[in-house]
Amino acid sequence: MLRGPRVSLRPVERSQIPKLQTWFSQYELMRVLNPAAIRLVNLEAEEAWFDAMMKDTNQYLFAIHAGGELVGTTSLMQVNGKNRTATLGISIADPAARGHGYGSETLDLLLEFGFLELNLNRIQLYVMEFNPDARRLYERVGFKLDGTLRQSVFREGKYWDEHVLSMLRAEYQPDPHWGIKGANA
């Protein structure tokens, strides 16, 4: 488990799948997560996703807990041992849990895990043009814009850009007060 002052990142338990399915079957959440055609997931599909994640040794999936409650998931995907890269994803899936600083804290923990435990050199992510809140958060924690995939997403009758942001190990500034070792919650 990775602990910050208010957030902990834990394994996803099979018993949590029904709760995740209620969130990941919402169009409002799915529209910002994946540029592919939206498939709202039923329980069977969510279980199949969980089983695939458990088998994939190039992914690190965490349940985000805040105030003792599951509020979402986050992951480092496509971890590449040769190039020391990974792609980050995050969902504070419970709408009521957004805007409390949990996303920022989750990113701090995941960056610490990625850079100081997995020994990654580059962590990248994709964010859609119509998700400026997420982009602001990423830039606030130190991600930099690599470039823009122009008109790469067709959604709601329009083409949208998708931005690629990244952070390098040399740019990462660990918080000396808490994290994997400095747990206080």
Ligand SMILES: CC(C)(COP(=O)(O)OP(=O)(O)OC[C@H]1O[C@@H](n2cnc3c(N)ncnc32)[C@H](O)[C@@H]1OP(=O)(O)O)[C@@H](O)C(=O)NCCC(=O)NCCS
């Ligand atoms: C994008 C997302 C991860 C942000 O997570 P969050 O927990 O809402 O983010 P935070 O609360 O850390 O920051 C959001 C705002 O709340 C503010 N905030 C409120 N209380 C705060 C606190 N106690 N500590 C820190 N920030 C706080 C932040 O300053 C920030 O303000 P800003 O947007 O004006 O910069 C979350 O909204 C989410 O999962 N959305 C749906 C899925 C999604 O878009 N995923 C990303 C796809 S690329």
